[in-house]
Structure formats: C-alpha cells, structure tokens
Amino acid sequence: MSIQKFTSKVLSKEYLTENLILLSLDSPRDFTFEPGQFVMFTITKDGERKQRAYSILNSPSQKGRLDFAIKFIDGGFASEKFKTTKEQDKFELRGPFGHLAFAKSSPEHWFIGCGCGIAPLHSIIVTYLSKYPKKKFVLLFSVKVKKELLFHDLFTNLEHENSNFTYIPTLTREEWEGKTGRVQHHLPHNMKNKTFYICGVTSLVEDTKKLLMLKGVDQKNIKSERYNQV
Ligand SMILES: Cc1cc2nc3c(=O)[nH]c(=O)nc-3n(C[C@H](O)[C@H](O)[C@H](O)COP(=O)(O)OP(=O)(O)OC[C@H]3O[C@@H](n4cnc5c(N)ncnc54)[C@H](O)[C@@H]3O)c2cc1C
Secondary structure (H helix, E strand, O other), rough: OOOEEEEEEEEEEEEEEEEEEEEEEOOOOOOOOOOOOOEEEEEEEEEEEEEEEEEEEOOOOOOOOOEEEEEEEOOOHHHHHHOOOOOOOOOEEEEEOOOOOOOOOOOEEEEEEEEEHHHHHHHHHHHHHOOOOOOOOEEEEOOOOHHOOOOOHHHHHHHHHOOOOOOOOOEEOOOOEEOOOHHHHHHHOOOOOEEEEEEEOOHHHHHHHHHHOOOOOOOHHHHEEOOOOO
C-alpha cells in the first residue's frame, strides 16, 4: 500500500469523555488503508512542527472520511493543539503505516486494548466481524472507570447481534456488575489457534505479551502497537 501525503479538513469534533475526542477529517477518496493502521499528523503550534501518530478508528469502507479517538495528555504538544481544534481546521497527514493487520487465516481473534488503544481494534472488528461469521472474535477492553468505556453500547449491540463476538469490558478502578481488574486476569485458558492484537500504553502491551508468551503463544501470533515509549 503506497504512502500518501495530503491535507485534511476537520469535519467534526465530539467529546466522548472529558479528555478524549472523536475527531473526523475528510480524506482523498482514493486514500486506502488496512484496518488497524495509523497516519502521521503534522502538528503546527507556536511556529513549531511535530509529527504525531494516530490510529484510524473507522473502516476503510467509509470512503473520504477518517475518524480518530484522541486522548488529551495535559501539557502535551499535540494534545494542547487538539483542545482548540475546530471544524474546518486543516492538518497535513501522511500514511498509512503499521502492521496491526487482521490475520485472515486464523480461526480465533483476541483484541486486547486499553483507553484510546481501542481505535485500531474497533476498525478491524467493524470491518471483519460480519465478513467472517465462522471466525471467533473476542474484545477484551480495559479502562479505569465505566464512563471511559468507549463505544460500550456499540460493542454490547454487536455482541447481541453476532454469536461469534464476545465483548469483555473490565474496569480497574471501579466496582460494577461486570468484570474488574487488569486484562491479564481475563485471558483465555486455551491459547491454541488464536491471534492476539494488543494496543495501548506500553505497560499493558508488554505485560500482556510477556504473559501470553509464557503461556506458550508463539510471537508470530501476537500483533501489538505501543502508544507511548515509557
Ligand atoms: C502507532 C501509534 C498510534 C497512536 N494512536 C493514538 C490514538 O489513536 N489516539 C491517541 O490519543 N494517541 C495515539 N498515539 C499517541 C500519540 O501519537 C501521542 O503520543 C499522544 O497524543 C501524546 O502526544 P502529545 O504531543 O500531546 O504529548 P507529548 O508532548 O509528546 O508528551 C507530553 C508528555 O506526556 C507523556 N506521554 C506521551 N504519550 C503518553 C501517553 N499515551 N500516556 C501517558 N503519557 C504520555 C510524554 O512522555 C511527555 O512526558 C499513538 C501513538 C503511536 C506510536
């Protein structure tokens, strides 16, 4: 897939939580990507230009539009820019990049994410779930408190509508009727014939990968994306 560079206009900005936005931009109709990939934004602020990566949230079947779930890091260069971004603002984008691609030959897929790490997993799930009714899809999604469960209604509905989809939300800092604790507590017992996709902060990605490998999962069946370097 060839890398393209283009200017995109903000179509809408919506707060999904108090510090996370759904940002929609237009894109050239011939821009294509694989679900799970990301693009690089050039952020210009106070005369400075920096590159930041953001995963594409929506499916490539939605031509001409790219959605992103962007979490504000207080004082962060891009975060402060996105706080004041409004409709019609323009960004330079470059992409697509990344290898969090769907493993079409695998019979069972475990998507493991935290926070805005749900974005590429969302793209893969909404693209492939109905295309592969015989494959099993499981989403294990961890956040601190219930109000941070992005797209909770959508995933709950998808679970009701698709017998091949299991949605496991888990909260780390709040008691509720569902599961609690870190994702590592809710991994499958049998690790055979599964592909794992892990996305989010480094601690979640590295701890989960380590545990899966300890339990005998081959590294080639683990795909991951780290959002921060620490
Ligand atoms: C492949 C890839 C895809 C990504 N996709 C997304 C996405 O879909 N949505 C999204 O919101 N972000 C995503 N990120 C993270 C994003 O690129 C930025 O790093 C993030 O928005 C912070 O940028 P900033 O300029 O606001 O902060 P910076 O100015 O870069 O950092 C400010 C401070 O915050 C710390 N910091 C940076 N990132 C984090 C973090 N995630 N958690 C805690 N502290 C942090 C830094 O160490 C620094 O001390 C992705 C990163 C990668 C590598």
